[in-house]
Amino acid sequence: MSDSPDSTKVPIAVRVWRGTPAGGAFEAFEVPQQSSQTILDVVTWIQRHLDASLSYRFACRVGMCGSCAMMVNGIPRWTCRTHVNKVMRDNRLTIEPLRNLPVIKDLACDMSEFFDKWKDSKGYFQGSTTRHESVSTLSPNSPQRRVADAATECINCAICYASCDVVNWNRDYLGPAALNRAWSLQNDERDSASRERLSLVAGDAGCHQCHSQQGCATYCPNELNPTASIAGLKRMVARAYVRGNIDRDGRKRNA
Amino acid sequence: MCVATLIAMGVNAMLEVRLYLAQRASAAIMAPLVLIHLGVMIYAIQGGIDAAEILERTRGSLFWGVNYGLFVVAVSVHASIGLRNILREWLAVRGTSLSLISWIFFAGLLTAGLRAVAAVVIA
Numbered sequence: 129m130s131d132s133p134d135s136t137k138v139p140i141a142v143r144v145w146r147g148t149p150a151g152g153a154f155e156a157f158e159v160p161q162q163s164s165q166t167i168l169d170v171v172t173w174i175q176r177h178l179d180a181s182l183s184y185r186f187a188c189r190v191g192m193c194g195s196c197a198m199m200v201n202g203i204p205r206w207t208c209r210t211h212v213n214k215v216m217r218d219n220r221l222t223i224e225p226l227r228n229l230p231v232i233k234d235l236a237c238d239m240s241e242f243f244d245k246w247k248d249s250k251g252y253f254q255g256s257t258t259r260h261e262s263v264s265t266l267s268p269n270s271p272q273r274r275v276a277d278a279a280t281e282c283i284n285c286a287i288c289y290a291s292c293d294v295v296n297w298n299r300d301y302l303g304p305a306a307l308n309r310a311w312s313l314q315n316d317e318r319d320s321a322s323r324e325r326l327s328l329v330a331g332d333a334g335c336h337q338c339h340s341q342q343g344c345a346t347y348c349p350n351e352l353n354p355t356a357s358i359a360g361l362k363r364m365v366a367r368a369y370v371r372g373n374i375d376r377d378g379r380k381r382n383a
Numbered sequence: 384m385c386v387a388t389l390i391a392m393g394v395n396a397m398l399e400v401r402l403y404l405a406q407r408a409s410a411a412i413m414a415p416l417v418l419i420h421l422g423v424m425i426y427a428i429q430g431g432i433d434a435a436e437i438l439e440r441t442r443g444s445l446f447w448g449v450n451y452g453l454f455v456v457a458v459s460v461h462a463s464i465g466l467r468n469i470l471r472e473w474l475a476v477r478g479t480s481l482s483l484i485s486w487i488f489f490a491g492l493l494t495a496g497l498r499a500v501a502a503v504v505i506a
Contacts, residue, residue, distance in 0.1 A: 297472040336399045362403065369400045 137161040138219055140212065142170060144182065145224040146234050154222070155179075167200050167207035167215070171223060171235065184235035191349065194285035198235050199224040204290040206349040227290040242286050245302045249328050251309040256320035264318045276315035279308050279357050281350045288344035288354050300333040304344035304354035307335055311357035314364060326361075326368055327375040335361040402464050409461040416454045441503040448504040455496030463489035 139158040146155045157174050168186055175182040186196035191209040198207050200215055201222050212221070229237035246252075257264070266273055288304035289295055295303050310329050313319050329335050335358045344354040368374040427436070441447045467485040470476040476484065 294472070330397065330400050332399050334399065336403045365400055366404055369397065369404070374397070374400075 134161050134163065140170065140216060141220045142174065143220070143222045144171070144174065144235070146182070147231065148233050149231055152231070152234075161212070165212045167198070167205065167210045167212060167221070167223065168196050170212060170221065171198075171207065182235070183233040185237075192283060194283035197226055197285040197287050197290070199227055199290065204287040204347050206285055206287065209349065226286055228292065228295045229286065229290065237286075239286060241299075242289055242303070242305070243284075245306040246284075246309060249302050249306045249310045249334070250321055250325040251306050251313065253313060253316065253319055254321035255318055257318075266317065270317075272315050272317060275360070276312050279312035279315075279352060279354075282308060282352060283350060285349065287347050287349060288352075291343035291347045293341060293343065294337050294339055298333065298337060301337050302329065302333055302335075304338075304358065307338070307361060308344075308352060308354040308357040311361050314361070323368075323373065323375060326365055326373075329361055330365045330369075330374060335365060338362075402467070405460055406464045409457040409464075412453060412457040413461065416450060416457070419450060420454075438503060442506045444504060448500065451500045451504070452497065455493065455500055459489050459492040459496060462492060 137160075139160050142157045142159050143154040144157060146152050157178055159170050159173050159178075162169065168189065171182070171184050172186075175184070184196070184198070186208060187193040188195070189208045191206055194206070196207045197204060199205075199222075200207065200210060201217060201220075203215075204226060205215070207223075215221070223235065225231045225235050226237045229239065229242060232238050268274075268277070282305060284305065286305065288308075292301075292304055294301050307329060310325055314322055314325060338355065338358040340355050340359065342353075342355045345352070345356070348354065365374065427440070441451075463485045466488050467481060470484060471481055
């Protein structure tokens with residue numbers, strides 16, 4: 129963060145949501161403009177110079193860790209890679225915790241449900257070989273590998289989860305990130321849990337709930353397309369169902 | 384359909400897949416039928432049209448009976464699945480109530496639609 133405020137520019141009028149699960153409200157701050165200033169710089173400046181009790185979350189500051197996502201002027205963004213001059217309107221910024229996740233304090237959300245849903249949809253690799261067998265050879269050009277690769281660069285920032293109206297309507301919905309991960313694994317030819325994973329994403333909180341509104345694809349900072357991944361899962365599940373290749377006891381989330 | 388069957392359907396994890404397939408299959412059936420309906424309507428209305436002329440074409444016609452009968456079945460399936468989604472997402476209706484309302488809506492549409500088809504086809 130640059131520590132050289134530009135005194136020739138009008139300070140930014142920043143509204144920051146402050147509060148706990150019990151409730152909260154917006155608090156106004158004035159932050160000096162700086163060159164190449166990011167939204168994370170603004171939040172950090174407030175904490176260092178105006179109110180040390182402001183809670184927020186960040187780690188890498190270079191768009192790799194997925195920790196610092198917040199709502200900025202109503203849109204979910206990775207704040208460390210979002211420049212103030214690209215998103216500021218009339219010299220104003222409104223910064224809130226991510227939508228669709230419970231707040232812990234101020235701008236820090238509880239990400240538990242987001243990651244629990246990755247586990248619920250078996251969003252992890254399950255191999256079938258041991259160290260005594262040779263390493264698999266994968267062609268990076270095979271159609272299946274290309275599909276898997278297109279969905280792998282997720283940084284777990286939950287921006288897609290915050291932008292998803294289906295999550296907002298149905299709190300049990302697995303969400304774009306978990307389903308995108310499942311799709312990537314379903315196309316990994318080394319993975320051996322395909323059948324089980326397919327039944328998990330086919331339940332009443334799974335891929336068929338997606339309305340293809342594409343909020344996730346619009347706001348994904350890594351320009352992934354979870355909507356396309358979910359559409360792929362829908363086709364895969366439908367084919368498996370017709371051919372009888374799916375377990376019928378997939379986990380049910382909605383009572 | 385008895386209540387026990389409805390409840391059993393409610394807890395079947397594959398229900399979503401079946402509904403997904405049923406909604407797409409019913410859409411695929413409706414699309415050409417709508418085109419046939421619109422095409423004939425545009426053709427028939429050229430010289431003006433009245434109820435007697437319509438009934439003359441439809442009364443005793445196996446083709447129009449099957450055409451509109453199939454359309455009514457497809458609409459009933461398609462619309463009741465769509466309504467089911469809306470009830471779940473917007474009004475948080477779940478479980479047996481969700482299945483019951485959807486089935487009642489399906490039965491209502493089917494009954495009203497088939498009665499209408501019978502009225503214009505059966506002489």
